[in-house]
Amino acid sequence: MADRSKGKTKQEPARRKGETSRRKPANDPGPLGRAVRFVVLGTLGLLWRIFWRLGLVGAAVLALATGYYYTQLPAPGVLFDGRGGGSVTMLDRDGNVFAWRGEQYGGELRATEVSPHLIHAVVSAEDRRFWDHAGVDPRGLARAMLVNLRAGRIVQGGSTLTQQVAKNVFLTAERSLERKLKEVPMALALELKYDKEDILSIYLNRVYLGAGTYGFEAASQRYFGKSARLLTPAEAAMLAGLLRAPSRYAPTSDLDRAQGRASVIIRLMEEEGYLTQAQVTEALANPARLSAAAAARAGGYFADWVMETAPGFLAKDTTEDVTMATTFDPEIQRKAEAALARVFDEKVKEGSTAQAAIVVMSRDGAVRAIVGGREHAAGQFNRASQALRQTGSAFKPVVYAAALEAGWSPNDIVEDAPLTIGNWSPSNYDNRFRGPMTLTDALANSINTVAVRVSEQVGRERVAELATRMGITSPIAPGPAVALGTSEATLVDMTGVFATIANAGRSAAPYGISEIRLRGDDLPLMRGDAGSGAQVISPRSAGLLTYMMREVIEAGTGRRARLPAHEAAGKTGTTQAARDAWFIGFTADYVTGVWMGNDDNTPLTGVTGGGLPAEIWREAMTAIQDGIEPKPLDIVTPEPSSVILAEEFGRGRDTVVERVFNDVLRGLLGGGDTRSGGGGGGDFRPGRASDR
Missing domain, CATH: 3.40.710.10 (DD-peptidase/beta-lactamase superfamily)
Known part of the structure; x- marks a missing residue:
């Protein structure tokens, strides 16, 4: 007799009346899982509530600090010249500049007045997103944090130009967490108080650029003998290159190194669309060179002597910008040195x-x-x-x-x-x-x-x-x-x-x-x-x-x-x-x-x-x-x-x-001059006297 059950699905035994199923639900983690989930979700919830409150407190503190700094900021022009002392500019007997001493400042110069190439070089080298961020660049900070973690110490700040203004004007150059925390509300306050041109103007006037120069006008006069209003792309790139390390890249110290750094910035300017290919080719083929006075570096000893002999309040201790017309003759100096x-x-x-x-x-x-x-x-x-x-x-x-x-x-x-x-x-x-x-x-x-x-x-x-x-x-x-x-x-x-x-x-x-x-x-x-x-x-x-x-x-x-x-x-x-x-x-x-x-x-x-x-x-x-x-x-x-x-x-x-x-x-x-023949005296020897 044929098996009637053949080809049919095997039936589960009938569940007795009142009997509950003992099978676990498909998504039931079990007692241990449920305990872990409870702990995790509870911790996350607690952390969320803590960080939410901390974030609220932090935002309030940031807002208060920003507001405080905002109220303390003066008109932007007041911040242009931040030197602690004055400067001495020396002119030779023909009225040409040959030496500088003290803290050189070329005078107030706004971002709208300088060569556009200088603006482009500075932004390309230091803060490409300057025109877009609100004073702090999260992407720049994240990149800096990654570099610092890899190095195991603070080697990169990730600061925007606005943050650098905050540091140069109100804070210190020391790399520390405390300073970085202060930079943020200060930078936000600067962005709220001033427009971008004002912030850039403060930066261009305050930054140190080597050889005792503060601001790009002083540096342009020092190295090229011209105003920053007239800079070429190659010259602008060389000055912007000083921002990384003024002493290392000073053209008066190592012109080749300064030109090499400038070529890097010229390429950055090209990437940002500030220079055409023709301008890049021209700038790289004809790198910036020092003015005749800067290249000669003549009269250093003479300038040192003048600073020694001049009244202190008009020389080494001056709080004013002083111009000294001197008796120095660079041609005679060159011949004496030769x-x-x-x-x-x-x-x-x-x-x-x-x-x-x-x-x-x-x-x-x-x-x-x-x-x-x-x-x-x-x-x-x-x-x-x-x-x-x-x-x-x-x-x-x-x-x-x-x-x-x-x-x-x-x-x-x-x-x-x-x-x-x-x-x-x-x-x-x-x-x-x-x-x-x-x-x-x-x-x-x-x-x-x-x-x-x-x-x-x-x-x-x-x-x-x-x-x-x-x-x-x-x-x-x-x-x-x-x-x-x-x-x-x-x-x-x-x-x-x-x-x-x-x-x-x-x-x-x-x-x-x-x-x-x-x-x-x-x-x-x-x-x-x-x-x-x-x-x-x-x-x-x-x-x-x-x-x-x-x-x-x-x-x-x-x-x-x-x-x-x-x-x-x-x-x-x-x-x-x-x-x-x-x-x-x-x-x-x-x-x-x-x-x-x-x-x-x-x-x-x-x-x-x-x-x-x-x-x-x-x-x-x-x-x-x-x-x-x-x-x-x-x-x-x-x-x-x-x-x-x-x-x-x-x-x-x-x-x-x-x-x-x-x-x-x-x-x-009668009678004439009686003279002796013979040789001369000589060296001042022990027990004897001088010379030949």
Whole structure:
């Protein structure tokens, strides 16, 4: 019999009456699942209620903080100049800017006035969504958070330009969570208070761009010598590149690096649609270059010296923007630097630590150039104005000036012989004594015993007093060795002493400022005192001393300084153990001083004042005098004299009556100039005195 159930679905057993099903629902998680769900949903609900309330509180705090900052914000123009001090802009003798000091600010400049390329470069480099966000860019913040998490520290701020304004104006540059939290309400307040152009104007005026410049107008003037209104795309990109790291990308430090950074920003400007392909090609092919003044970086040492000597309230401590018209001549500076470099390249051993300095001034004391060392960096030690060094025989013209003022003659005869004063016995470089010789020969050949004898007879106190009046501002050393240059002085002061001689005996105190004005003012605050010096020694004494110093170059220790076409006078100087070597001299146009030595005061090797310093002087003066018509020096030729200084100091000098009688007798009987032959003095060695 066939199975009737075949092909049919098997029936479930009938559920008894009152019996409930024991099968679990398909979505029933079970007791454990239900417990987990309860905990999770309860926690989420609790968190939602907590964060909802915290968010409400945070929003209220943010609103209150934003409102508070909003009420504190002044008119936007008040925030443009945020410097703590003023600035100094220096002009050369032709009125061209050559140096800047202090905190430079170019003046108020609004975003609507600057070159559009600058706006585009800044926005492309710093905040592409500037025109669209409300002060805070969530996308930028998220990106910065991701970078910081990967780095494990704060390396990127994600700040908008508005946030940077908040930081620069009201907050600090420190990267911290607290500062970032303050930036947000401040940025929102700025966006509510000002329009976008105002915010951008504050930014363009406040930001620091290296080399002491604040704001793009100052930076544009500093690096390109033009207003930010006139910037090309390449120049705008270079300035915008400074925002990342002003010192690293400063074109005055590394032009190639600055140009490389600018090329990146040019590409960003292209991506944002601010530049056409043709403009990009042009900007990349012709990168921005420094102005002539910025590229030359001339006059750094001169500018440093001016800041040292100018009144503090108008220089390093100024709270105003000051313009100084100076005596600086960039062409003379270039020639002096080239002369120094040439002699060191050709005559000084490679690796030598020797340093050198040069000062060039006009006869009235107007300083035209200062080379304070072989290289210059802002704030570097200026060996021309800050180094106090013994002067050696470069001081001897002061001794002879005192003698001439006391009535002596260059042809007076003094004994070059052994001499002892107390327990001190000066000697000459070569340990030779030449016997009777004229003062002229003694100076030309740098005879030490004669200089001491003259100083002692004239009076060392009178010599010291005259040295001060002629321009040495440092203390004069006591004792008989003062005649041999044991006193210390700066090169600037010593060059001023020689300028006094060249200036017919009128004081020629070195000065570098012609005029000082506040920016925008027509009336000067002060002027230089050119040509107003007092008569320190008589014009006759100055002329006689010039005659004697000419012989130093013509026939004495300074022969290597002789110029091919111009008459010159000067004096060599070398101090104890050749620690310092000097040559200072002048023509009818300029006075130039040269010093060589080591910064640690160790002896030079094979250098005396009549050697490398004289050669540097000749190289510099040959270039400086090029194209200037030769003029004679103001020389007074001395009358013959037969006055002889007694060997022993106690016997004194001939009386005026005796001298007149001797002069008359010499005229009647005849007689000429008695000169000694032989070589010159030399290095200031232990127990001896100065130089060749």
